[in-house]
Amino acid sequence: MTTAIVTQVRSYDRSVQLLLANQFTINLGFYMLMPYLAQHLSGTLGLAGWLVGLVLGVRNFSQQGMFLVGGTLADRFGYKPLIVAGCVLRTVGFATLGLVDSVPALLVASAATGFAGALFNPAVRAYLAADAGERRVEAFALFNVFYQAGILLGPLVGMLLTGVDFRVTCLVSAVIFALLSVVQIRALPARRGDDAGTKGEAGAGEGAGSGDGVLAQWRRVVRNRAFLLFSTAMIGSYVLAFQVYLALPLEVRRLGGDGDFGTVAVALLFAVSGLATILGQTRVTAWCKERLTPGQALARGLLCMGVAFVPLLAATALPVPDGGTGRWLLAAVPPTLAALLLALGTMIAYPFEMDTIVRLAGNRLVATHYGLYNTICGVGITIGNLLTGAALDAAREAGMSALPWLALLLLGLGCSGALYGLHRAGRLTPVPSSEERSVRA
Numbered sequence: 001m002t003t004a005i006v007t008q009v010r011s012y013d014r015s016v017q018l019l020l021a022n023q024f025t026i027n028l029g030f031y032m033l034m035p036y037l038a039q040h041l042s043g044t045l046g047l048a049g050w051l052v053g054l055v056l057g058v059r060n061f062s063q064q065g066m067f068l069v070g071g072t073l074a075d076r077f078g079y080k081p082l083i084v085a086g087c088v089l090r091t092v093g094f095a096t097l098g099l100v101d102s103v104p105a106l107l108v109a110s111a112a113t114g115f116a117g118a119l120f121n122p123a124v125r126a127y128l129a130a131d132a133g134e135r136r137v138e139a140f141a142l143f144n145v146f147y148q149a150g151i152l153l154g155p156l157v158g159m160l161l162t163g164v165d166f167r168v169t170c171l172v173s174a175v176i177f178a179l180l181s182v183v184q185i186r187a188l189p190a191r192r193g194d195d196a197g198t199k200g201e202a203g204a205g206e207g208a209g210s211g212d213g214v215l216a217q218w219r220r221v222v223r224n225r226a227f228l229l230f231s232t233a234m235i236g237s238y239v240l241a242f243q244v245y246l247a248l249p250l251e252v253r254r255l256g257g258d259g260d261f262g263t264v265a266v267a268l269l270f271a272v273s274g275l276a277t278i279l280g281q282t283r284v285t286a287w288c289k290e291r292l293t294p295g296q297a298l299a300r301g302l303l304c305m306g307v308a309f310v311p312l313l314a315a316t317a318l319p320v321p322d323g324g325t326g327r328w329l330l331a332a333v334p335p336t337l338a339a340l341l342l343a344l345g346t347m348i349a350y351p352f353e354m355d356t357i358v359r360l361a362g363n364r365l366v367a368t369h370y371g372l373y374n375t376i377c378g379v380g381i382t383i384g385n386l387l388t389g390a391a392l393d394a395a396r397e398a399g400m401s402a403l404p405w406l407a408l409l410l411l412g413l414g415c416s417g418a419l420y421g422l423h424r425a426g427r428l429t430p431v432p433s434s435e436e437r438s439v440r441a
Contacts, residue, residue, distance in 0.1 A: 005282060009142060015131045015189050016139060019124055020146045022083070022180060022188075026120070027150025029176040032158030033094060033169050040166040045101050055103075055110045062114030064378030070115075071122035071371020072214055078192040079127040079367065084184050086120030089113075091177040098170025121374060126367035127191050129358045136358060137294075140351040141285035145278050152274035193366060221368050226427045227360040231376045233422060234298075234353060236415030238377045239384030240305040240408060241346055244273055247388055247404060248335040251312065255320065256331030265332040269339045276343040284347040294352040295423025299416045301349025306412015308341030313405040345412075356428055384411075 009017055041052045074082040093112035100106060125143075132139035161169040222228070249266045256262040288297045311334040321327040361369040391404040422428050 002279070005142065005145060008138070008282060012135070012139065012142075013131055014187075015191070016128060018184070018188055019128050019131075020142055022184065023124060023143060024146040024150045025176060025180050026087070027147055028154045028157065029090075029094070029173040029180075030117075031151050031154025032161065033097075033173045035155050036158055036162045036166060036169065037097070040162075041106070044166060047103070051103060055106050058107050059110040059114040060378075060382075062111040063117040064114075064375060064382075066115055066118035067122060067371040067374040067378065068218070068368065069371070070118040070120070071126070071365075071367040071369070071374075072217055073119070074123035074126060074367035074371075075193045075217065075365050076214075078190055079123040079130075080184070080188050080190050082123040082367075083120045083127070083188065084181055086116040086118075086123070087177050087181040087184065089119065090116035091174050091181060094170050094177065095174035098167040098174070118371075122367040122370040125354060125370045126193065129354070129366055130191060130193075136355045137289055137351045138282070138285060140354040141281050141347075143354075144347070144350050145281045148274045148277040148281075152271070152278070155270075193364075217365055217368055221361075221365060221372055224360065224369075226422075227357070227369060227373075228376075229422060229427060230356060230360060230419075231373050233415055233418040234373075235377055235380030235384070236411045237302055237305060237346070237349060237353070238381050239388070240302075240308070240412055241342055242381055242385060243309075243388065243408065244269055244339050244342060246385055247392060247408070248338055250392060252331050252335050254331075255327060261328060261331075265328075265335070268332065268336055272336055273339045273343045276340055277347055280344075281347045284344070285351050288348055288352070293423070294356055295419065295428045297352045298349050298356065298428070299420035299423060301345045301347075301352075302412055302416035302419055303345075304348060304412075305342055305345030306409050306416060308338045308345060309405040309408045309412070311337040311341075313402055313409060316402040316405065359429065 009020060038052055038056060041047045041055055042049065047055075070082060070086075089112050093109045093116060096105065096109035096112070100109065128139055128143060129136050158169050161172055248269055252265045252269070253262050256265050288300075292300065315330060315334040318330065320330060357369055357373055358366055388404060388408070391407050395401050395403040419428075
């Protein structure tokens with residue numbers, strides 16, 4: 001971490017500092033294990049491919065499908081209990097993954113690790129938004145730095161531990177989450193959604209939803225049309241960003257092969273994306289906040305993410321060398337440029353994205369809004385990846401290598417245009433209701 005980032009972190013309350021450190025640790029523990037789980041299931045345990053897919057799918061479904069539940073519980077019972085519960089549950093889940101070999105037990109453990117994420121993710125973001133107050137945008141910029149640092153370091157630690165035994169990786173990860181649980185129980189102050197009114201502009205959140213039933217909370221959120229329109233428009237950002245894990249590695253492997261070069265080139269994609277965020281996020285956010293409105297930043301971030309696929313689109317016009325340095329450059333350079341531009345687009349949009357959710361929620365039921373937002377985007381990622389995979393297959397069969405990159409470019413342009421339209425129509429800056437104005441007064 002640079003000195004500037006450390007100084008900025010220290011300028012926040014202790015609770016915000018702890019949440020940032022927590023997110024780094026959560027991602028460290030998660031990503032040191034998950035990239036190597038499929039190989040453990042298929043290799044060490046000898047499970048069939050469909051069973052491996054089932055175990056991994058259960059984890060994803062139990063997280064994406066339960067975000068709304070996690071957010072709702074956080075708004076009703078407070079943020080801290082849900083954060084702690086998620087970490088405790090992931091401790092149990094990861095330890096179980098390393099100790100069992102029966103399919104039913106693996107499915108239960110996988111579901112537990114996914115549900116754990118659904119418990120603490122909305123709560124962490126709502127807590128950070130509440131305690132950062134008017135400095136939410138800068139706080140979420142720092143959050144993304146710590147988030148990416150965990151993603152970057154986790155697989156490296158996991159590779160070393162898995163070289164000894166995957167079970168060691170599982171147990172070390174479980175210990176990390178156990179320690180994190182203890183630290184949060186002892187050091188993280190209790191915070192409820194009602195407390196959103198204690199800082200900055202969150203005054204409208206006092207008492208929000210405290211007497212409502214769960215169905216009433218959900219009806220209130222799904223009736224927030226501006227929030228739903230924003231969530232739908234932002235799906236594209238998650239589909240595009242995910243291509244660092246899907247389309248870009250496949251393109252590197254297609255041209256560079258599955259040998260050492262392909263492995264190094266794919267690792268370079270992840271390194272470029274993570275390091276760019278760690279080194280540039282706070283500077284990019286400061287520049288954007290000084291010169292752009294939130295709506296403009298969101299639209300330009302999505303535009304940048306769409307343009308990220310232009311180098312790959314342009315590369316399809318070049319003849320593919322039979323081998324040597326020319327083929328290696330064609331395999332590595334365009335995907336790496338794409339990964340860098342995707343990271344830049346995310347840096348531009350992400351802090352304003354998280355802040356916009358709070359504003360569209362009117363500082364009420366913030367965790368529930370984050371939960372539904374994550375679910376909507378999670379479903380969008382699944383559908384988008386299926387379509388991207390189909391486009392890659394169709395392009396390969398038809399000899400139209402430009403097709404997937406053109407489709408992703410158009411997706412970015414379309415979502416950017418939708419966000420700019422919402423911004424121009426004033427849908428990203430809702431007018432407070434008379435009740436909210438009276439509370440603020």
